[in-house]
Structures are given as C-alpha cells and as structure tokens.
Amino acid sequence: MPYRAPVADIQFVLDHVVDLAQVTATDRFAEATPDVTQAILTEAGKLAEEVLYPVNRNGDLDPARLENGVVRTSKGFAEAYAAMAEGGWVATSAPEDFGGMGLPLAVTSAVNEMMGSACMALQLNPLLTQGQIEALEHHASDEIKALYLPKLISGEWAGTMNLTEPQAGSDVGALSSKAVPNGDGTYAVSGQKIYISWGDNDFQENICHLVLARLPDGKPGTKGISLFMVPKFIPDADGNPGERNSLRVVSLEHKMGLHGSPTCVMQYDGATGWLVGAPHDGMRTMFTMMNNARLGVGIQGLSAAEGAYQHALAYAQERRQGRTPVGDGTGTIIDHADVRRMLATMKADTFAARAIALACAVALDMGNATGEPEWQARAALLTPIAKSFGTDTGIAVSQLGVQVHGGMGFIEETGAAQYSRDVRVTAIYEGTNGIQAMDLVARKMMDGGEAAFALMDEIVAGAEAAKGTLPALAEPVFNAVETLRETTEWLVEQGELNDRFAGAVPYQSAFARVLGAHFHLRAAMAEGGAGARTRLATFYVKRLLPEHLGLLAHAREGAADLYAIGAEDLVA
Numbered sequence: 273m274p275y276r277a278p279v280a281d282i283q284f285v286l287d288h289v290v291d292l293a294q295v296t297a298t299d300r301f302a303e304a305t306p307d308v309t310q311a312i313l314t315e316a317g318k319l320a321e322e323v324l325y326p327v328n329r330n331g332d333l334d335p336a337r338l339e340n341g342v343v344r345t346s347k348g349f350a351e352a353y354a355a356m357a358e359g360g361w362v363a364t365s366a367p368e369d370f371g372g373m374g375l376p377l378a379v380t381s382a383v384n385e386m387m388g389s390a391c392m393a394l395q396l397n398p399l400l401t402q403g404q405i406e407a408l409e410h411h412a413s414d415e416i417k418a419l420y421l422p423k424l425i426s427g428e429w430a431g432t433m434n435l436t437e438p439q440a441g442s443d444v445g446a447l448s449s450k451a452v453p454n455g456d457g458t459y460a461v462s463g464q465k466i467y468i469s470w471g472d473n474d475f476q477e478n479i480c481h482l483v484l485a486r487l488p489d490g491k492p493g494t495k496g497i498s499l500f501m502v503p504k505f506i507p508d509a510d511g512n513p514g515e516r517n518s519l520r521v522v523s524l525e526h527k528m529g530l531h532g533s534p535t536c537v538m539q540y541d542g543a544t545g546w547l548v549g550a551p552h553d554g555m556r557t558m559f560t561m562m563n564n565a566r567l568g569v570g571i572q573g574l575s576a577a578e579g580a581y582q583h584a585l586a587y588a589q590e591r592r593q594g595r596t597p598v599g600d601g602t603g604t605i606i607d608h609a610d611v612r613r614m615l616a617t618m619k620a621d622t623f624a625a626r627a628i629a630l631a632c633a634v635a636l637d638m639g640n641a642t643g644e645p646e647w648q649a650r651a652a653l654l655t656p657i658a659k660s661f662g663t664d665t666g667i668a669v670s671q672l673g674v675q676v677h678g679g680m681g682f683i684e685e686t687g688a689a690q691y692s693r694d695v696r697v698t699a700i701y702e703g704t705n706g707i708q709a710m711d712l713v714a715r716k717m718m719d720g721g722e723a724a725f726a727l728m729d730e731i732v733a734g735a736e737a738a739k740g741t742l743p744a745l746a747e748p749v750f751n752a753v754e755t756l757r758e759t760t761e762w763l764v765e766q767g768e769l770n771d772r773f774a775g776a777v778p779y780q781s782a783f784a785r786v787l788g789a790h791f792h793l794r795a796a797m798a799e800g801g802a803g804a805r806t807r808l809a810t811f812y813v814k815r816l817l818p819e820h821l822g823l824l825a826h827a828r829e830g831a832a833d834l835y836a837i838g839a840e841d842l843v844a
Contacts (some may be wrong), residue, residue, distance in 0.1 A: 331532020357427025404431025
C-alpha cells in the first residue's frame with residue numbers, strides 16, 4: 273500500500289481555497305511563481321514517495337537506541353535524510369542570504385505535509401531545525417547567524433529546542449536550569465531537560481541545542497528566563513565542529529509511537545553556551561520558534577491523516593467481506609454504508625485540516641511580507657486552531673483507519689496502527705491542545721475578538737456569494753458562522769477567565785468546524801458547484817458541520833457546573 277503524494281489536492285487548495293496568489297504578488301515572494309511552486313511540490317512528492325516512505329516502517333520496527341552514549345538511528349534514516357539535505361529540502365523558507373530558498377511558508381508547509389505522511393519520525397528532524405532557523409534569524413547576533421544558519425539550512429547541522437524539565441512541563445517558569453557567565457561572553461549552562469526530540473543522532477555533524485536557563489540575576493517565573501545556543505561540538509576557528517561540549521544523552525524515552533525519532537533526556541554540566549536574544553527574554557525568543565513549530569505540528573497531524581486515509585482506502589478497495597448493498601458496486605467493503613461513511617469522514621476532515629493549516633501559513637507569509645497588523649492578527653488567531661484541529665484530525669482519522677481495517681487493523685503487520693501511535697503525541701507536544709484553546713479564548717481575544725470577527729465576516733461573505741449557486745450548502749454555513757459569532761461575543765464579555773477556559777476546547781473545535789465548512793464551500797464553488805469536491809463539501813456541511821451546535825452550547829456554560837463537581841465526586 274504505497275503512499276502517493278497528494279500534489280494535485282495541495283495545489284488546488286493553494287490556488288483556489290487559500291489564495292496563495294496574494295502571497296506571490298508581494299515583492300518578497302514574487303519569485304515563487306505558479307510554475308516554481310508546481311515544480312517544487314512535484315519533486316518533493318517524489319522524494320516523499322520514493323525515499324522517505326520506504327524507511328517509515330523501519331523506524332517503527334527498528335527504533336532509535338542509545339549505545340555507549342551514542343544514539344543509533346533506524347535503518348535507512350541516514351540515507352533518507354542525506355537525500356533530503358542534498359536536495360535542499362531541510363529549510364526551503366530559510367533566508368537566501370544564508371543558503372535558503374526564501375520560499376513562502378505555505379509552500380514549505382505543503383512540502384512538510386508530504387514528507388510527514390511518508391515518514392513522520394524522520395520529518396520531525398528538519399521541522400525542529402526550521403523552527404530554530406526562524407528563532408536565530410530574528411534574535412541571534414550577527415556572529416551566531418553567520419556561523420550557524422548556513423550549516424542548519426544545508427542540513428549538515430540539526431537544531432533542537434530544550435524547554436521541559438522533570439518538574440517544569442507546561443509551567444516552563446518552574447525550570448531550574450542555570451547559566452553562569454564565564455567572563456568571556458560565553459555561559460556555563462547546567463541542568464537536565466527531558467522530551468528533547470532528536471536530541472542526538474549518528475548522521476549529522478553537530479546538534480545545536482537552544483536551551484532555556486536562568487541567569488544568576490534572573491527573576492522567578494518566565495520573565496527571568498534566558499535562551500542559549502549550546503552545541504554538541506563547540507565550533508572551532510574555521511566554523512567546523514571542534515571540542516566536545518559538556519553535555520550528554522542520559523537516556524531515550526520508550527514511547528507509544530514515533531519510535532524512529534530519538535526522544536532524549538539531556539544533561540548539561542557546565543556546557544558552553546552563547547546567549548540568543550536579550551538577557552531574561554528567553555521565552556519571547558523561544559516563542560518565535562514555538563509558533564513556527566505549532567503550525568508544523570498541526571501539519572504533522574494532517575500528514576498522519578492523509579497517510580492513514582490512503583492506507584485505509586487501499587484496504588477497503590481490496591477487502592471483500594459480506595454481501596454489499598450496491599448492485600453494480602465493487603463488491604468490496606467500500607460499498608458498505610458504514611465503511612463509506614468512515615472514508616468520507618476521513619477525506620472531508622483531512623481536506624479541512626489542510627485548508628486551515630495552509631490558510632494559517634498564508635496569513636503568516638502575508639504578515640511577514642507586508643507587515644500589516646491585520647495579517648499578523650489573522651496568523652496569530654489561526655495558529656492554535658491549525659495546531660489543534662490538525663492534530664485532533666490526525667488522531668481521529670488514524671483511529672478510523674484502524675476501524676476500516678477491522679480485525680486486521682489491530683494486527684501490527686498491516687501498518688494501520690502505526691499512524692495512530694505516531695500521531696498521538698502531536699496533541700500533546702508544542703503546547704497541548706487544551707493550552708492552545710486557552711490561548712485562543714484569552715490572549716487571542718485581547719483585541720475584543722476583532723481578528724475573529726474579521727474572519728467571520730469573510731465566511732459570511734463567502735456564504736452570501738454562494739447562495740445563488742449552492743444554496744443548500746451556503747445557508748448552513750451562514751447560520752453556523754452567526755452562531756459562532758454570538759458565542760464569541762459572549763466569550764469576550766466574560767470577565768472571569770476561568771469561564772472562558774471551561775469551554776475553550778469545545779469553542780476551538782467549533783471554530784475549526786465552521787472554518788472547515790467555509791473552505792469546503794470555497795472548493796465547491798471553485799469547481800462550479802458540481803463534481804467530487806462539491807459532493808465532499810455536501811457530506812461535510814450536512815453531516816459534520818452540525819457538531820458545532822453542541823460544541824458551542826458547551827462553550828457557553830462557563831465554569832460553575834464543572835466546579836460544582838467536587839474532587840471527592842470524581843473519586844467516588
């Protein structure tokens with residue numbers, strides 16, 4: 273059941289649903305012409321199909337391991353990564369001045385989707401490097417940029433992010449790692465970090481760790497944290513890996529999935545580091561990387577959804593079981609109503625997740641290219657939605673993929689379960705989806721909901737424009753966005769944040785549901801209101817969109833009834 277890169281579907285979304293043309297109309301991205309984008313997607317798709325997908329199963333069956341302090345990676349990963357690096361696929365959006373292609377993030381996001389579908393465990397390596405490049409580009413000194421960016425962009429060196437500690441997970445401010453000035457412009461960094469994805473490997477020259485630690489005069493909490501570049505090997509005078517730094521991999525985590533990606537416990541014992549950004553401003557600096565990574569993780573969820581869907585579809589087209597009710601059908605289980613429902617749900621939600629993620633990437637590109645606050649606000653609003661809906665969709669679709677396989681889905685040899693195991697962490701790392709929802713209803717509503725209402729106005733305009741051609745779809749979308757608007761108005765009026773937080777996750781899910789309907793409607797209109805995309809849009813609007821009503825009812829309940837259930841009630 274080979275993976276086939278959905279280049280045509282991605283190109284359709286870029287051209288007709290999220291309007292990449294407005295990005296390429298800017299001076300900054302003028303060279304990303306339709307021909308260039310098409311060529312890049314085609315070549316990236318071939319690499320995903322022919323090089324990355326063949327090693328995906330190896331990553332699951334032959335996990336990364338720690339041998340005598342050295343991380344040994346899965347069979348075939350070194351060669352597959354080398355092909356990625358040699359082709360320039362590690363950091364396609366990176367600045368051209370340091371060797372990158374300078375492409376829109378929307379194009380890079382599409383490339384990441386295909387590579388993640390082919391082998392998510394390996395694709396996580398360049399995803400982290402992309403985030404580090406972004407952080408260094410915005411906050412590092414010229415010396416650090418000149419030394420590290422070319423090596424990271426070429427893929428010779430890898431980037432990681434070190435936030436979490438055993439006692440400091442989502443509460444990053446509780447970290448205990450220390451950084452003491454050495455008197456020569458460097459710092460001695462000490463502490464232990466956990467959950468460090470790709471904290472080491474055996475096929476890249478150097479691993480460049482961005483580490484959060486506290487200076488001696490750092491205040492308690494997040495406002496006293498600084499960020500440091502701490503490489504595995506200290507670069508010599510020529511910029512090549514030199515002396516081994518005082519850091520090591522203590523152990524690798526035994527995980528539910530993503531076995532090919534080494535998740536390390538890292539120990540720093542007075543390791544030499546360089547300050548990135550201003551002292552005590554580490555959280556803001558690191559968030560530059562994390563916001564990039566949050567969209568990237570949402571796309572990982574999308575990647576798993578696409579891979580799981582293709583896997584399940586191929587099985588359903590071959591498996592014969594029971595008498596099918598379709599007289600002139602295929603005779604396989606794809607003709608059973610419930611199997612057809614599952615596959616349609618998988619495809620419809622995968623489309624919605626792709627559109628939301630690429631719309632977020634377009635907003636980020638427009639914000640970077642124009643500097644307009646409206647685009648920056650749109651990007652900020654869409655980031656938690658893209659992350660949460662993409663990962664929730666990946667989990668739900670991969671579970672449906674197991675279900676389509678029936679009993680064989682529970683058998684590891686079919687490969688269906690790997691998608692479900694690999695994607696599960698995406699709703700947890702880079703900020704849990706609950707934290708994304710809290711961010712959406714709090715920080716992202718500090719403008720009184722202005723950015724959210726502006727997006728809703730666009731959805732209304734789209735529904736109004738579609739009423740003449742597709743009234744049966746336009747009317748439900750119009751009604752749904754008005755219900756979303758009413759709930760958003762209620763939300764911003766709540767003075768008590770906990771009343772927002774109590775319904776934050778269902779609100780976030782409802783917002784994504786309505787956005788998905790909007791993009792499905794745009795797709796249906798783009799093909800003239802008749803065809804496969806219109807039929808899929810009809811399925812989504814009629815069967816999935818109605819979920820928003822229950823979700824928004826939940827969101828408006830506030831916190832009182834939750835806390836009426838005492839802790840002792842949950843134990844009883």
